[in-house]
Structure formats: C-alpha cells, structure tokens
Amino acid sequence: MSAPRGVDPGRVHALIVGVERYDAGPDWDLPGPARDAVRFHRLLRAAGVPEHQLRLHLAPSAAYVPDVGYAPADHATLRRVLVRELSLAQGDILWVWWGGHGVLGRSGGLRLFCADATTADKLGIDLDSALERYAGDAVPGLARQMWVVDACETFEEDLAFREQLPPEALPVGRRNLVHRQTLLSAAGRGRAAVNDPERGTGLFSDVLLELLADRAALLPEPPDPEELFPAVRARIATLREAGLTLQYPEIRMRSPERTETLTAPVPGPAARPVSPLLRAVDALTVYPLMSDPVERQAVIAALDPSHTGTLARHTKARTDATYLLNHLAKRGAQALWELYDAVLAVDSDPGRATELRAALGEFTDRFDRPRGGG
Numbered sequence: 001m002s003a004p005r006g007v008d009p010g011r012v013h014a015l016i017v018g019v020e021r022y023d024a025g026p027d028w029d030l031p032g033p034a035r036d037a038v039r040f041h042r043l044l045r046a047a048g049v050p051e052h053q054l055r056l057h058l059a060p061s062a063a064y065v066p067d068v069g070y071a072p073a074d075h076a077t078l079r080r081v082l083v084r085e086l087s088l089a090q091g092d093i094l095w096v097w098w099g100g101h102g103v104l105g106r107s108g109g110l111r112l113f114c115a116d117a118t119t120a121d122k123l124g125i126d127l128d129s130a131l132e133r134y135a136g137d138a139v140p141g142l143a144r145q146m147w148v149v150d151a152c153e154t155f156e157e158d159l160a161f162r163e164q165l166p167p168e169a170l171p172v173g174r175r176n177l178v179h180r181q182t183l184l185s186a187a188g189r190g191r192a193a194v195n196d197p198e199r200g201t202g203l204f205s206d207v208l209l210e211l212l213a214d215r216a217a218l219l220p221e222p223p224d225p226e227e228l229f230p231a232v233r234a235r236i237a238t239l240r241e242a243g244l245t246l247q248y249p250e251i252r253m254r255s256p257e258r259t260e261t262l263t264a265p266v267p268g269p270a271a272r273p274v275s276p277l278l279r280a281v282d283a284l285t286v287y288p289l290m291s292d293p294v295e296r297q298a299v300i301a302a303l304d305p306s307h308t309g310t311l312a313r314h315t316k317a318r319t320d321a322t323y324l325l326n327h328l329a330k331r332g333a334q335a336l337w338e339l340y341d342a343v344l345a346v347d348s349d350p351g352r353a354t355e356l357r358a359a360l361g362e363f364t365d366r367f368d369r370p371r372g373g374g
Helices: 033-046 075-088 127-133 203-214 225-241 276-285 293-301 317-329 333-346 350-364
Strands: 012-019 054-059 093-099 102-104 110-113 124-126 144-150 180-185 250-254 259-263
Touching: 012 033, 012 075, 033 054, 033 093, 033 144, 033 203, 054 075, 075 124, 075 127, 110 127, 124 127, 127 144, 127 180, 144 203, 180 225, 203 225, 225 250, 225 276, 225 317, 276 317, 276 350, 293 317, 293 333, 317 333, 317 350, 333 350
Parallel strands: 012 054, 012 093, 093 144, 144 180
Antiparallel strands: 102 110, 110 124, 180 250, 250 259
16 A cells, blocks of 8 residues: 555554553453554554564463564563664654553653563653653654553552652653654543453554544554544543543644643533534544545535635645634535535444534534434
C-alpha cells in the first residue's frame, strides 16, 4: 500500500510495547496489552513500514501466543532501546505504543512498569523523562512523534506501596524547537484504565485501534490529534455511560508553536454544558472522511451549489467543519439535513449517524427526523 501525502514508510519508526505478565506474579496479570500491540504492529506493517523498523516488545500471558516475532519487554531492554538505539534512528516519524500497568508517582510523572517489575523492585520507564529526551537534541531525527499510552494513572499513594517508587529518569539533551510531539493517554490523572479480560483488549486501545483502522489509508502518517481526539472522547463517553469505565482520555501536544493539553471534560455541578455548535462539530469530525481532504470535498460537492457557492474553506478538518456548519445553518435546517445525507452516502456507520443526527437536530433547534440510517 502506498503512503499518502508523500510520507515515506521507510522513514517511519515505532516502539510497540505490550506487557501482560509481570515478575510480580499472577496478581499483576493483565490480559490484552500484548494482543493490542500486535494489532497495532499489523496496521503499520500493512501501511508499508519495514519490519526491522517496528520494535515490538512483548510479555504475553501464557494463554496468548503471538503469531509474529518479538523481543522481551524487561526494563534493561526497553531502556537500551529508548536511550541507545531508537534515539539515533534515521527517520522523520516516530510512533510509540505502550500498553500495560502504570502509576502516577508522587512527583507527578507517569511510571510505566516493565515485565520484570516485582512488588519489591518496581522497574519501569518514566514516561515524562522519555518524552523530554525525545523532544531535545538527544534525538536528532524523528521530528514528528505520536505516543499512545494505555495504562492506569492511579495515584501512587492510593496503592499503599510499602516503598516509594525508585528514581528513574532517562538522560536528556538540550531542549530545542524541532520536534512535534503528541501524547494520547487513556486514563486521566488519578484514574484507572480498564481492560476487557474476556475479549483480551484494553477498552481505550480497542477504541483507538478501530479508529486507526478506519483511517488506514492515511497511515503510517500520524492523524491530526485535534481531529482524532473528539472521536476518542465520544466513544469512551459511550463506554462510561454504559458503566464500563471511569476513564477520561487526554491529549498533550507540544510543537515549536505551542504546548497544549486537551482533556475530555469531567462532568460536575459547575461543568459548562457543551454548546450545540461544539456537539455538531464533534459529531461531524468523528467521521474518518473528514480527515481526508478528497472525501471531505466529495461530501461538499454533493450539496446544493446554491448553499456552498460562497463557503469559506480551511485545510484543517475541524476548522473546515465549523465553517461548513455555520454557513449551512444560515440557509436553514434543510441545508443541514442535506449535509447529513451526503455524509451518510460516504459512511453509513450507525453509531456515528445516530450522534450526528441528534447533534444536527440540537443545532437547528427543530428536530426533523432525517432520511437514512441511524
């Protein structure tokens, strides 16, 4: 498969970690991360990334035998890869995928436990120091980075450890303004990331893997985080409403232009309600087609030209969606329902259609049941 928009798969590297079994014993067993890591590995291989540039490190449970070769996921191995090997990789794009146990240390950093962690020796990688290393001149290449972490962020003090976590930091170089780094984490501060032991997957990982599979034609380029996050947030919200999890995913973005954190809002008595426009934009940008300029244009071309003749456009999908919704709303509810039909003609996913229909109904303030699925 050829990579889109000039992305060379030969310039893409990945560190993929899935830890299901720990030296701490069966009480730490976590079915799912190794299987999720292999699913992610397959996505990047299908996108053309060479096998030797996909560093797959697993500690699978006894019940799971991966059908692909992998390296161990012990502390010494993973630290060596991060410090001595991957740092010097010649390439443009880095993916890091990590699934397993984690804890939010008293210093505020997230510790990701390695397979040889025990209750007396909690070996792990300090995520924040890893991010710091890969945002400086210790890593001369790999300017675009997407880090995905499916691990708990439970407070260390809540786990009643007999001993505090040992110091653990990777060496860092001098800071610079070269790298664009995105971290997408599963749980949210102080919260647990939930696994589904029957299906053998992390809830967050499963959601993200499905969304990336929907966008497979765009891989191995990392998706625009501001387009991906609303989709992640919406699907995790559905799982929360079903009582399956309490987690709230988070995105941290660091680039030469800005540093920003986007967090799914936690409801509370003082929470500001989501505006109809924001809900409609979220419901529209959940669709993978909105991340593809060609498919986005196909939807707009299907609308009545009298509605779109003076439409302002933007290269960023979320901004383009905002322009489109506000523009069509000025032309009445029928113009928005034409947009609904045009979107469903390209992607008829019933879950997305249900939310888009409800959001457009709220946005127009007159819920006329549209045609089509959902």
